[in-house]
Amino acid sequence: MIALAARGPVIPTTFGGSPSSYACERANRLFCPDWVSRNWSAVLWPALRQHIVLSVIAVAIGFAISFALALLAYRRRSVERPVILISGILYTIPSLALFEILVPFKPLGLSIRTAEVALVSYTLLILFRNIVTGLREVPDDVREAARGMGMTARQSLWRVELPLALPSIIAGVRIATVTVIALATVASYICDQGLGVPIFAAIQDGVFKTELIAAGGLAVALALFADGLLVLLQRALTPWARTRAR
């Protein structure tokens, strides 16, 4: 309370706008919509944008790695166990600890690269498992028919097996995406990017909660939005999956 009162006179020059709009801040209510609208373009929107970039890069790289490993494991079962083991260990390391461990490595340090390495490592287990499972669940008779009609292994994979694995693959991407969006808030601890920045600022401030709630809420909204988008993508890509009813 005292700290906020001391900052009181400074507020108008920092944030602009009419003095009446600071009533909420002065009263230190839990959530001040005015603060949000005043700081949208300077604080929240850039953070949200960075957050999206962080997440998209992490899921994309994670998918590329998992996809390659999954195809390998689909052809050679012996690959599956070690991949599950390693990605499983990565998955269980507490996120803050993982960020800390990665920082001392030379090319990483306190940068967005460190954040991405950590985020990607959390997607691997989920994506790898879902892609492999999706491929393994393709019915034998379908695979047999594809081969029997003269498809090469590659044609069968791209035209038959992967399309049929899509529901499982996209389910994996959904979980990975939501996980990454949530975890990326922690990434700002080392790289000063994303919605984690305003959240950390609010935690350090200790009193004023609007920033925390707004940024946290945006992260949740972003996760829900991305999930919904992927559901729509799945529906568009797998029209056949909805005809099961009969």
Place this chain on the structure above:
Amino acid sequence: MELQRVTKRYPGQAAPAISELSLEVPAGEVCVLVGPSGSGKTTAMRLINRMIEPTSGDILLGGRSVLERRPDELRREIGYVIQQIGLFPHQTIGENIATVPRLLGWDRARIARRGDELLELVGLDPEEMRDRYPAQLSGGQRQRVGVARALAGDPPLMLMDEPFGAIDPINRERLQDEFLRLQATVRKTVVFVTHDIDEAIKMGDRIAILREGGVLAQYAPPAELLSHPADDFVAQFVGADRGLKRLALTTLEDVELVQPNGLKSSGRRVPLRSTVRDALSMILTAGGKPLTVVDDEDHVAGLVTLELVGGLLGKDGALTDGNGARTAEGEAAEGAETGAREGGGSA
């Protein structure tokens, strides 16, 4: 299509799955591979399109060894129908049928035309079916699509592995009849695998009976198999009712019927197209009394009696027998011959 002393041995197994199997299937004929489980009938079929590689021996298709060919290219020239059908659930019926034509690189218009043509050929409405997904079809419809898909690239040879095995008995019979009608127009060389001897007798121009270990027990037309089983194994496999099965191979059209000179019919009627076996069954149902045989226009063609049927079976080789040619000509000629002899015997 010819198998030449083909043997398949799986590593770690003492007995071969197929031993020295030689078989020749003339173009345009249906060869049925039949046998108990473990007789290697499916293995033998899958050797032909190289889904399985033989240990020794050779397989010729149109005079050329399949072993010299790239397996995927070879398979595009061989229609393949399996029991579970294996339609692609993510593709429409039209896309499913287009599989092989697309692999062969046909242009779109030709593929579309071929798809509609095939759907009509197997008795499905192209307009209605083309854009549906397999999950929206009944089992029988799916099976028809499976056959259409296998025919799409116009392959000279079709391999069918228990294609009607998972269909209920009523629909199975309908599909069998449809397939025979279809085969009469497309005249493919067909290798057909089943464990059901009745289906084998119905579908096959020739039947290869395999016994355990992939040994050929007998290879003959159905009538010969029933009248002259090569050994006890074949006799047992075709069943104690092989006499009845022979009757099922002949229709009343091929039999010299009894003229109703004062003979009283039971009043029941039986179509001329019926098999002698069905007629016998109806006679028995009618308490052993004769039946009136009528043709398509409902004209009375004669009577069929218990004695007449008994006479047909009594004389060995009297029924359609011997060369087993089942072309319309062959059957008519044999029928006339049979009828002449038997007509005399039972009058």
